[in-house]
Amino acid sequence: MMNSPSPAEELQRFIAQRRRRYAELGIVLCALLLLTALWRIAQGEWNIPLSRVFELLSPFLPPQTSELPEALIIRSVRLPRFFAAAGAGGLLAVSGAILQGLLSNPLAEPYTLGIASGAAFGGAIGFFFSGLAVTPMAFAGALGALIVVNMIARHSGGSGANLVLAGVIANAVLSAGVTLLKAIADDKLGAIVLWLMGSFSGASLQGALSVWVGALVVLVPAWFYGPHLDAVSLGEGQGEMLGIDEKQLRLRLLCASSLGVALTVSHFGIIGFVGLVVPHVLRRLTGPSHRPLLVFCFLAGALTLALADGAAQRLGELPAGVVTALAGGPFFCWILVKRK
Amino acid sequence: MDPGEEKMTSRSDSYSFKNLTAGYKGKTILHSLSGEISPASVTALIGPNGSGKSTLVKAIGGFLPYQGELKLNGRELRTFSRRELGKMIGIVAQQANVKAAFSVYDVIGFGLLPHQTLLEPPSPEDESVILDAAAKLDISHLLFRPVTELSGGERQRVLLAMILAQDPPVCLLDEPTSAMDPCQALLSFQLMRDLAQSGKTVVVVAHDINAALSCADNYIALSGGSIVSAGAAGNLNEKILGELYNTPFAPYISSRGDKVWHPVLKRC
Numbered sequence: 001m002m003n004s005p006s007p008a009e010e011l012q013r014f015i016a017q018r019r020r021r022y023a024e025l026g027i028v029l030c031a032l033l034l035l036t037a038l039w040r041i042a043q044g045e046w047n048i049p050l051s052r053v054f055e056l057l058s059p060f061l062p063p064q065t066s067e068l069p070e071a072l073i074i075r076s077v078r079l080p081r082f083f084a085a086a087g088a089g090g091l092l093a094v095s096g097a098i099l100q101g102l103l104s105n106p107l108a109e110p111y112t113l114g115i116a117s118g119a120a121f122g123g124a125i126g127f128f129f130s131g132l133a134v135t136p137m138a139f140a141g142a143l144g145a146l147i148v149v150n151m152i153a154r155h156s157g158g159s160g161a162n163l164v165l166a167g168v169i170a171n172a173v174l175s176a177g178v179t180l181l182k183a184i185a186d187d188k189l190g191a192i193v194l195w196l197m198g199s200f201s202g203a204s205l206q207g208a209l210s211v212w213v214g215a216l217v218v219l220v221p222a223w224f225y226g227p228h229l230d231a232v233s234l235g236e237g238q239g240e241m242l243g244i245d246e247k248q249l250r251l252r253l254l255c256a257s258s259l260g261v262a263l264t265v266s267h268f269g270i271i272g273f274v275g276l277v278v279p280h281v282l283r284r285l286t287g288p289s290h291r292p293l294l295v296f297c298f299l300a301g302a303l304t305l306a307l308a309d310g311a312a313q314r315l316g317e318l319p320a321g322v323v324t325a326l327a328g329g330p331f332f333c334w335i336l337v338k339r340k
Numbered sequence: 341m342d343p344g345e346e347k348m349t350s351r352s353d354s355y356s357f358k359n360l361t362a363g364y365k366g367k368t369i370l371h372s373l374s375g376e377i378s379p380a381s382v383t384a385l386i387g388p389n390g391s392g393k394s395t396l397v398k399a400i401g402g403f404l405p406y407q408g409e410l411k412l413n414g415r416e417l418r419t420f421s422r423r424e425l426g427k428m429i430g431i432v433a434q435q436a437n438v439k440a441a442f443s444v445y446d447v448i449g450f451g452l453l454p455h456q457t458l459l460e461p462p463s464p465e466d467e468s469v470i471l472d473a474a475a476k477l478d479i480s481h482l483l484f485r486p487v488t489e490l491s492g493g494e495r496q497r498v499l500l501a502m503i504l505a506q507d508p509p510v511c512l513l514d515e516p517t518s519a520m521d522p523c524q525a526l527l528s529f530q531l532m533r534d535l536a537q538s539g540k541t542v543v544v545v546a547h548d549i550n551a552a553l554s555c556a557d558n559y560i561a562l563s564g565g566s567i568v569s570a571g572a573a574g575n576l577n578e579k580i581l582g583e584l585y586n587t588p589f590a591p592y593i594s595s596r597g598d599k600v601w602h603p604v605l606k607r608c
């Protein structure tokens with residue numbers, strides 16, 4: 001008994017251990033992301049040696065070199081594609097973590113809450129009528145779905161479970177709406193179907209940029225409100241009891257998530273399971289504290305979707321959304337079973 | 341009473357309510373309550389199941405819309421912002437469920453949230469506040485365990501420790517000891533006594549009347565959403581209890597000379 005460490009000493013050890021775990025995980029994720037980036041940029045139908053890749057990525061490339069086909073492939077095809085997949089993956093994983101925390105419900109993610117189907121439906125209407133206003137229409141759809149889902153949940157008691165239930169219903173209705181649009185959109189059918197399947201082939205620099213902006217719009221405020229998100233995620237109104245305006249927090253973060261998800265969906269279609277699986281895995285590795293969790297979710301989500309996109313391309317240019325759902329579903333079941 | 345003394349009373353943390361009516365959407369639970377809760381004391385809320393004890397706790401915690409008058413320190417409760425309430429009032433809710441696997445250390449630390457800004461780095465004082473709170477509730481050995489793995493009674497002690505870290509002038513505790521063993525429950529009631537002595541206003545809902553009265557200064561007895569009796573804890577007797585619970589209560593004198601009551605089975 002005399003030799004047992006005091007609580008203060010144990011606390012220092014606990015905090016140091018936690019820091020070390022964060023540092024290790026951060027290094028591993030960054031390293032894997034970097035390797036994936038090199039793989040995605042150097043490898044493809046035309047393999048380019050790494051030394052040449054670094055040469056061609058230099059911002060001080062002479063104009064005549066940057067016109068070379070290999071430079072074009074790297075700079076305007078592979079680089080945007082990698083960044084688009086990574087940004088979208090990070091955004092979806094962060095959104096999932098936020099929604100799960102806000103609603104203290106492990107099933108919450110942009111798809112279960114109807115946000116993504118709202119974006120898909122809005123975007124599909126945009127596609128149907130012009131093809132120009134897809135992003136704003138997707139955002140309007142996401143926000144509209146969110147408002148309706150929130151209203152239904154509030155009028156039925158306002159609990160997190162009701163919110164997910166309302167989301168599931170909205171999801172079903174909106175998916176039927178998208179199917180209806182597909183059915184009457186004869187000549188544009190192919191385009192809508194292809195878009196909604198979720199793919200990064202042909203990602204533009206502009207698309208990549210907009211998902212990164214979206215990711216920042218979601219990540220920065222969520223990180224800022226991290227400690228409040230922690231208290232809210234305890235459930236049972238614990239956040240309110242600690243003086244946190246849960247409604248305000250919900251409104252702000254849900255709007256940010258909707259915007260981010262709408263940007264992703266409007267550019268790259270529907271990519272499921274990243275928002276559900278990545279936060280679950282990360283929470284087991286880092287614990288539930290949101291500030292570190294959100295940052296690691298961004299890195300791990302980016303890694304996951306970049307890898308999934310690589311696999312999708314290798315398998316004959318499949319839609320990345322198909323790969324994430326096919327691999328994510330069984331993986332998620334495995335987590336559920338292993339946890340018990 | 342001289343004016344100076346009256347000013348003192350209104351500045352310390354007392355509640356007063358007049359014709360307070362509150363409840364949930366489409367369902368009124370509390371019917372026109374009038375009364376007060378004295379500062380720097382422990383007030384026990386007693387009454388049968390469904391009598392409105394938890395609703396009253398939620399109402400005076402600022403969680404329910406209400407009609408009538410409900411004042412904390414002479415100021416209408418609905419005019420307080422959430423953040424102000426977080427600094428003023430600490431609450432342990434009846435359902436001590438915690439849905440996220442934070443460590444006990446983290447959960448106690450959430451008590452500090454109302455006093456922190458979002459970009460403040462953790463300070464060494466915070467650490468010692470958390471360690472002290474844990475020591476007071478005898479959970480120092482659980483500090484680094486996930487709170488989701490604890491037993492119900494241990495979890496209730498964690499939530500009480502969180503209130504200690506929060507250090508609010510008003511503590512509202514809704515059956516905070518319902519899952520604790522008798523010894524821990526008594527220690528918790530002793531802690532409430534200490535809190536009141538240090539100037540805090542403590543309101544506790546409890547079904548263990550004897551344990552609650554061992555620490556309470558006052559009681560409020562609720563039945564059917566109305567106050568049927570209130571006053572100094574010493575004035576509580578078997579007649580009031582019998583009417584409140586619709587069951588006769590028999591008084592006993594313990595070997596230490598305290599009076600305790602036990603219900604006499606009649607209905608069940």
